[in-house]
Amino acid sequence: MRADIFDGGFADPVFTSQAVFRAVMDASARPGTIADLGDVAQAPAPVPAATAAILLTLADFDTPVWFEGADSTAASQWLSFHTGAVTTPDAAAASFAVLEEGSDASTWSQFAQGTADYPDRSATLLLPLAGLEGGRSLTLSGPGIEGRAVIAPRGLPEDFIEVMQANRSCYPLGFDVVLVCGTQALALPRTVRIEV
């Protein structure tokens, strides 16, 4: 067991998790805005700081977490030590999915998208990117956005736009996505319409 799984938790859990939650809530309520969650948590590589902060804030024994990639043992142990959350091998059972950079978006249909009765029983995907700015411009519209918003994330998966459009077409079913890079996060709830 690596020593770094015991480090990197919130120094002040009550107030830091509140601050991170408010930043994530504001980002979800205003899709397209980039929230800086601060350098408050460090998980073992390759999990970015923003993903670590979101997991520490929202994950616990009620929320199975799914990790993408083979090299997730340390991250999984880190999560279990700090939050008590269980890592699940079953993608469909996950509340949170910790994806890898360059994740294959065409496989995301395996995640829970809720049911007609309970559309909230759906996964939140945490997708790390090379950058949240400086890429190809995408236009967003939908609840939380006054008119239109433009984002330009770098390093999106190949089928990302098609997959997100398909996700939107299933509304109110669907998964919600948070793009992360370093300490930054950009939320794309299922209501958002993405156009090139």
Added chain:
Amino acid sequence: MTLPAYNFAYLDEQTKRMIRRAILKAIAIPGYQVPFASREMPMPYGWGTGGVQVTASILGPDDVLKVIDQGADDTTNAVSIRAFFAKTAGVATTTRTAGATVIQTRHRIPETPLKAGQILVYQVPIPEPLRFLEPRETETRVMHGLEEYGLIQVKLYEDIARHGHIATTYAYPVKIEGRYVMDPSPIPKFDNPKMRNSPALQLFGAGREKRIYALPPFTEVVSLDFEDHPFSVQRFSQPCALCNATGVYLDEVVTDDRGGRMFVCSDTDHCETRQADGHRGPGLPQTQQEDAA
């Protein structure tokens, strides 16, 4: 060293996490009622246990909290909840709408337009708009799933058949982004237009019924109606007796036992601000100057 008897803002961290997850899903599905594990609070159901749990989960030490009850900052419910958070979270409180970051409300939306960055938390008694039409939760859930809202249009039609107009005046059902029909909590329908495209985030908490729902900013909110009976809000024939405001929601106050009455702003902050700015209504003693004018 003595440890505090309870956590910041009263709720324990696991409860806050559970509520925070519900809030995020509620924002992702505007108007849909997310079930949550509502806790017992140190106040009775009906006093805003849902709103209090939402407020406790979002509140931070830098927030400035305002609490209103039917528009008033000085009624029992508002004073109690404000004191509750001043004590358990040590947050600053205010009665000024413009100065608050979090506003918990029972049955009104402030007259002062809300700004981006503000959060309005509604106390909700019965979150299910279909409940009085269909008592079974299993059925209303299917009706929402199938977008089967004919029954609520029939209810509004029955109003017209019986009274000649839509007689629903509060908790007036709204449709969110063309999908979910939502109960806006028992706000007067006068306030319904303020929900639409508001720059503020609106969160709804129902403690006894264990539901949280949300309206992100700039969300389409349409009050249900008919082409030949369009939605309209209450109009008042006179201004506020204290601050002379028009176009605001007024409360009727009985002043004696001989039929005397006056109409005053329901939003006390709005009324007091206007009076401080020099506006005087017909219910106040008139000054010489104004008599001359």
